[in-house]
Amino acid sequence: MGLTLAEKxxxxxxxxxxxxxxxxxxxxVDVAMSHENGRMVKLSFAKIGVGKVWDPDKIMIIFDHRVxxxxxxxAIGQKELREFVKAQGIENFYDINVGxxxxxxxxxxxxxxxxLLVGTDSHTTTAGALGAFATGIGATEMAAVxxxxxxxxxxxxxxxxxxxxxxxxxxYAKDIILSVIGTIGADGADxxxxxxxxxxxxxxxxxxxxxxxxxxxxxxxxxxxxxxxxVTENYVKDIAKGPYEMIVPDADAxxxxxxxxxxxxxEPQLACPHQVDxxxxxxxxxxxxxxxxxxxxxxxxxxxxxxxxxxxxxGKKVNPEVRLLVVPASWSIYAQAxxxxxxxxxxxxxxxxxxxxxxxxxxxxxxxxxxxxxAVTSTNRNFQGRMGSAEAFLYLASPATVAASAIEGKLADPxxxxxx
Amino acid sequence: MExxxxxxxxxxxxxxxxxxxxxxxxxxxxxxxTPKYLFETVYPDFRTKAKAGDIIVAGKYFGCGSxxxxxxxxxxxxxxxxxxxxxxxxxxxxxxxxxxxxxxxxPGIGEHVSExxxxxxxxxxxxxxxxxxxxxxxxxxxxxxxxxxxxxxGLIPAxxxxxxxx
Ligand code: SF4
Numbered sequence: 001m002g003l004t005l006a007e008k009x010x011x012x013x014x015x016x017x018x019x020x021x022x023x024x025x026x027x028x029v030d031v032a033m034s035h036e037n038g039r040m041v042k043l044s045f046a047k048i049g050v051g052k053v054w055d056p057d058k059i060m061i062i063f064d065h066r067v068x069x070x071x072x073x074x075a076i077g078q079k080e081l082r083e084f085v086k087a088q089g090i091e092n093f094y095d096i097n098v099g100x101x102x103x104x105x106x107x108x109x110x111x112x113x114x115x116l117l118v119g120t121d122s123h124t125t126t127a128g129a130l131g132a133f134a135t136g137i138g139a140t141e142m143a144a145v146x147x148x149x150x151x152x153x154x155x156x157x158x159x160x161x162x163x164x165x166x167x168x169x170x171x172y173a174k175d176i177i178l179s180v181i182g183t184i185g186a187d188g189a190d191x192x193x194x195x196x197x198x199x200x201x202x203x204x205x206x207x208x209x210x211x212x213x214x215x216x217x218x219x220x221x222x223x224x225x226x227x228x229x230x231v232t233e234n235y236v237k238d239i240a241k242g243p244y245e246m247i248v249p250d251a252d253a254x255x256x257x258x259x260x261x262x263x264x265x266x267e268p269q270l271a272c273p274h275q276v277d278x279x280x281x282x283x284x285x286x287x288x289x290x291x292x293x294x295x296x297x298x299x300x301x302x303x304x305x306x307x308x309x310x311x312x313x314x315g316k317k318v319n320p321e322v323r324l325l326v327v328p329a330s331w332s333i334y335a336q337a338x339x340x341x342x343x344x345x346x347x348x349x350x351x352x353x354x355x356x357x358x359x360x361x362x363x364x365x366x367x368x369x370x371x372x373x374x375a376v377t378s379t380n381r382n383f384q385g386r387m388g389s390a391e392a393f394l395y396l397a398s399p400a401t402v403a404a405s406a407i408e409g410k411l412a413d414p415x416x417x418x419x420x
Numbered sequence: 421m422e423x424x425x426x427x428x429x430x431x432x433x434x435x436x437x438x439x440x441x442x443x444x445x446x447x448x449x450x451x452x453x454t455p456k457y458l459f460e461t462v463y464p465d466f467r468t469k470a471k472a473g474d475i476i477v478a479g480k481y482f483g484c485g486s487x488x489x490x491x492x493x494x495x496x497x498x499x500x501x502x503x504x505x506x507x508x509x510x511x512x513x514x515x516x517x518x519x520x521x522x523x524x525x526x527p528g529i530g531e532h533v534s535e536x537x538x539x540x541x542x543x544x545x546x547x548x549x550x551x552x553x554x555x556x557x558x559x560x561x562x563x564x565x566x567x568x569x570x571x572x573x574g575l576i577p578a579x580x581x582x583x584x585x586x
Contacts, residue, residue, distance in 0.1 A: 040489060050583055074447050122485070140576060141518045190507065385439075
């Protein structure tokens with residue numbers, strides 16, 4: 001009987017020949033990532049009382065959620081962590097001027113095929129786009145990882161998601177994954193792995209594959225793989241921080257279920273308030289008035305996203321009743337977008353460019369909404385209260401849909417801006 | 421572990437971690453302080469009315485959303501005796517176990533419990549008794565490994581033991 005990608009990686013990491021879905025294993029960790037919440041990990045780590053971390057080179061810490069510090073409290077937390085990484089000899093430390101954790105894990109070669117990567121952030125699944133078993137864990141278990149280098153994991157069942165067809169113009173990875181979540185539901189993959197394959201997936205860039213793995217978390221996925229291929233290897237081979245292995249699932253692996261999609265006729269999709277699986281095509285919701293538009297985050301703040309938004313906004317103006325916020329996912333993306341004139345186009349259109357980081361995505365310090373306001377955003381969560389007021393309304397969409405909506409001041413179809 | 425007894429507090433499906441512990445308090449990292457903000461936005465009365473030992477009874481997918489551990493920490497440090505749900509979101513489920521917060525997955529629970537009912541949960545035996553109605557529900561007990569972790573008070577004491585730190 002064949003094995004899924006999750007079973008193969010977890011067998012390897014727990015030193016066994018074979019493990020099957022449902023088993024609990026103790027697995028060795030290759031990369032352990034934390035952001036500002038590393039402060040909580042540090043507190044739990046102190047309670048364990050072992051003194052030194054198990055392997056400073058396998059720990060990565062980055063500041064991205066509240067950068068620059070928005071309060072004294074955050075500043076104190078960041079200061080303590082800076083001291084901690086020094087004392088522990090953790091060299092993979094990234095301060096406030098680098099970007100969002102999931103993007104930096106990829107850019108800096110931490111995310112790579114066949115490894116076990118854990119992070120104290122739910123969207124750690126993003127690294128599955130590069131073939132890693134990547135999953136979000138809590139601060140206490142991260143403290144145990146810092147102390148021992150291992151953690152318990154229940155080997156998940158896997159959903160096989162096959163996506164075929166050619167994406168129409170104006171339709172992107174974001175629309176694919178929103179439509180998948182709309183179909184399987186916000187808990188459709190709870191405690192399960194997802195394996196994405198099919199011609200539409202193979203054709204995606206690494207940046208777009210990261211959108212798929214990132215948003216899969218919103219279907220509950222424990223981990224979400226895009227099966228690694230030549231595109232993956234090409235991306236990681238020169239930047240990999242450590243060994244990797246091109247592990248793929250067996251052809252006769254056993255899946256909990258299989259779902260096939262064809263995207264040839266897919267329309268731009270939106271997740272409507274307040275549930276990520278409340279997914280509707282743009283043609284059903286176009287026209288709803290918006291106050292804020294956000295392009296960015298670990299979901300859709302990469303160069304191709306900013307470029308596509310700029311293509312739509314070129315020579316146009318953001319509607320005077322809308323605030324358009326643009327948040328590059330990393331400083332290197334920011335710099336490239338500057339060099340390529342993308343930022344100039346966005347600024348000319350009236351966008352506010354925010355420093356690379358999480359920014360408005362978590363409603364902590366930038367771009368908060370007032371009660372009754374409506375935002376369309378390229379981020380990954382539209383829960384009540386996610387971007388400020390609990391009485392605000394959030395629509396999730398592709399950067400192109402956000403850009404088109406920013407021009408019109410209401411939810412708008414990006415396809416008409418991409419003709420000719 | 422002895423049976424857990426307490427009064428039921430009913431919650432709907434899909435209670436996410438933003439509802440349990442709002443994102444704006446994420447910089448609160450001291451475990452003892454977290455209960456101050458428990459359910460603040462959507463159920464502001466809970467904190468004043470519920471008591472230590474009470475039992476949270478929820479629908480499906482309790483604890484979905486952000487991985488913030490404060491959601492489980494706030495419930496645990498408030499003193500809630502057990503969280504019983506139709507199902508849990510994965511990270512919340514792990515956080516609860518690793519913090520030593522007793523949890524139970526009891527399919528159909530919503531139909532058999534009303535707010536304020538007196539409940540008794542036998543985690544190891546897989547039995548939930550509603551003393552108010554007399555109804556008994558069986559559920560699949562958690563794996564031994566996980567029960568042991570909860571019994572030891574969570575992952576920190578368990579890791580200390582494993583590393584021989586006393
Ligand atoms: S950008 Fe948003 S979803 Fe991504 S890590 Fe930051 S807060 Fe989380």
